[in-house]
Amino acid sequence: MVAMPDLSASPRPVITRKDVARLAGVSTAVVSYVVNGGPKNVAPATEEKVRQAIAALGYRPNAAARALKKGSSQILGMVVPKISNPFFASLAEAVEQAAEEQGFAMLLADSRDSLTVERRHLRNFIDRQVDGVFLCSVLVQPDIQELRERGVRTVLLNFSEESPSVDAIGPEFSESTRRAVEHLASHGHRDIALVMGLTTGNAPDRREGGWRSALQGLGASEGRIFRCTFDRQGGYEAGKQFLAVMPRPTAVFISSDQQAIGFLRAVQEAGLRVPDDVAVMAFDGSDEAEYCWPPLSTVRQPVKEMAEAGVRAIIGAGRDEPSRNQVFDCELILRRSCGCHAEGS
Numbered sequence: 001m002v003a004m005p006d007l008s009a010s011p012r013p014v015i016t017r018k019d020v021a022r023l024a025g026v027s028t029a030v031v032s033y034v035v036n037g038g039p040k041n042v043a044p045a046t047e048e049k050v051r052q053a054i055a056a057l058g059y060r061p062n063a064a065a066r067a068l069k070k071g072s073s074q075i076l077g078m079v080v081p082k083i084s085n086p087f088f089a090s091l092a093e094a095v096e097q098a099a100e101e102q103g104f105a106m107l108l109a110d111s112r113d114s115l116t117v118e119r120r121h122l123r124n125f126i127d128r129q130v131d132g133v134f135l136c137s138v139l140v141q142p143d144i145q146e147l148r149e150r151g152v153r154t155v156l157l158n159f160s161e162e163s164p165s166v167d168a169i170g171p172e173f174s175e176s177t178r179r180a181v182e183h184l185a186s187h188g189h190r191d192i193a194l195v196m197g198l199t200t201g202n203a204p205d206r207r208e209g210g211w212r213s214a215l216q217g218l219g220a221s222e223g224r225i226f227r228c229t230f231d232r233q234g235g236y237e238a239g240k241q242f243l244a245v246m247p248r249p250t251a252v253f254i255s256s257d258q259q260a261i262g263f264l265r266a267v268q269e270a271g272l273r274v275p276d277d278v279a280v281m282a283f284d285g286s287d288e289a290e291y292c293w294p295p296l297s298t299v300r301q302p303v304k305e306m307a308e309a310g311v312r313a314i315i316g317a318g319r320d321e322p323s324r325n326q327v328f329d330c331e332l333i334l335r336r337s338c339g340c341h342a343e344g345s
Contacts, residue, residue, distance in 0.1 A: 015059045024053035076106045076314065077125035078134040078157075079118055083110040085231070085258055086286040087301070088136060091157065094307035095134055102315050104131070113138055113230075126150050132314035140199050155310045158301075160206060160327050167313040168325045171301045173283075176330040177210030180281045180299050181253050182218070183332060187279060187339040189251035190220045195238045195263060197230035197255045207255050207283060224249060228259065235259030239266025242278075251279040251338075257286045260296055264337075275339040285333060297338035300331045 017035075021028045026046060033040050034050040042050070053059075076099050080088040096106045107130065111118035115138050125133050126146065132153040135142060144166055147154045156163060160170035184192050194211045208225070215223055226241050228234030235254060242252065243266060254260040260282035267274055274280050274294055282289065285300025309326050334340040 015057045017059070019057055020050065020053045020059050023057060024049045026050060074104050075128070075130050076104050076132050076134065076311075077109065077121075077128070077130040078106055078136075079109045079111055079121045079125075080136045081111050081113050081118075081138050082231070083108065085256075086288050087257065087284045087303075088158075090286065091136070091303050091307060094304050095157075095310060098308045098311040099315070102311065104311075104315060111138060115139060119143075122147060126152055134310055134314075140205070153314045155313050157306065157310055160325075163323075163325060165323060167310070167323045169306050169310050169313070170327060171299075171306070171330050172327050173206035174210040174213070176299045176332075177207045177253065177283065178214040178217075180283070180297075180332060181211055181214035183297075183334070184251040184253065184279055184281055184338060185214070185218050185220070187251070187275075189279060190218065191223065191247070191249040191251070192220065193224045193226065193242060193249035193252040195226045195228065195235060195242070195252055195254040195259055197234065197259060198227055205255065207253075211253055230256050230259060232258050232262035232265075235262030236266050237262075239263035243267070243270050243272070249278070251281075254280065254282040257282045257284040257289045257296060257298055260298070260337075261288060261292050264292060264294075264296070274337050279339050280337040285331070289333070290335070294336035297335045297340060298333050300333050302328045302330065 017028045017031050020031045024031070026049065030042055030046060031050055033042050034047050078092055078095055080092055083089055083092065092108050099106050107125065107128070109121035111121060118138055122133065122135070123146070130152065132155070133147060134155050134157050135144065136158045137156065141161065142156060144154050148165070154166050156166060156168040158170050159168045160173050161168065181192055192215065194208065196205060196208050199205050211223070224245065226238040228238040235258065238259065239262060242248070242263070252263070254263055260280060263280065264274060267278060272278065281297045283299045285298050289296035289298045306328055
C-alpha cells in the first residue's frame, strides 16, 4: 500500500509526475503509461500503485503541456448564433457528444446574432489553438479567411451553400421547403404566405427559394412575405402583421419552429384557430414543435447525422480528405397545425 502523505498545509504545492513516480516507486515513464493508457503495458500491481499515488497526491495531468507535446489540444470550438434557440442547442449537444466519443472536448460560444461577436469568438478559438471550429454563422456567406490562414480546420454547420474551400454541412433547405409548401397545397390552399427570418448579407435564403418554386409549380399567385427576426418575438410580430392583411392567406410556411411558436400565439390572441383559419408549417424539427398547441407540422433536420459528419470532417476519417459540401435530406413531420391528424398529435 502507498502511504498517504499529509497535504493539509497551505498553499498546496503543484504536484508533478515526478512526485507521483517518487511516491509509487516507479519511473516517470511508467506514470505516463498509466495516465495515457500506453503506449506500453504496465503490470496490474504496478498500475494500482501508480493510481493510489495519483489519488493520494491529487495529481492532475497538465493538459496544456500534453497538448504541446502531442501537437493537439484535443479541443474543438463551436460558434452558434443563439444558444437559446432549441435547434442550435440540440445541434451543439449532438456535436459535443460526437466529439466526446473521439476523446475531444468542446468550447461553445454564442454570437448573439452579432457578426462582431462571432468574429471575436473565432479569434479567441484561434488563440487557444483549438483543433477545429464548427461555425453556424450569422452570415449567408461567412468570412473564414483568418481560420484558413492559421490552418484551423473549419466546418460550416447548418450551411447548404456551395463552398469549395471549406467543409460545409447542412440540410437541403430548398427542396424540403418546396415539399412542405406542396403539402399545404394538398389541403386545398393556394394563397400560402411566407414568414422569413432576416439574414445578414445579400444572398437569399434557400427556404425562400423553395417556397417560390412550390408556388410557381402549383400555378398559384405570388405569395406574401413577412420578414422578422429568427425568434419567438419575431414570429409573434409577423403573426400580427399577417392577421392584418386582407384578404388573409389561408396558409403559411415559417422559416423556423421558434418563429412559428410566436406566430401561433398571435393567432390565438386574435381568437382564430389553427389549422381551421390558417394552416401552419415550419422548419427545424425541434422538440418544442411537438409540445406546443396545436402540435406543429415541421421539416425536421437530421441533427445527429449532421453533427457526426462535422466531427468526422475535423478529427475523423474525413480530416485528410478534400473539403466538400454535404447536404442532408430532411423529413416532413405532419401534425395538427397543417390540417393533418397524425397519430400522437
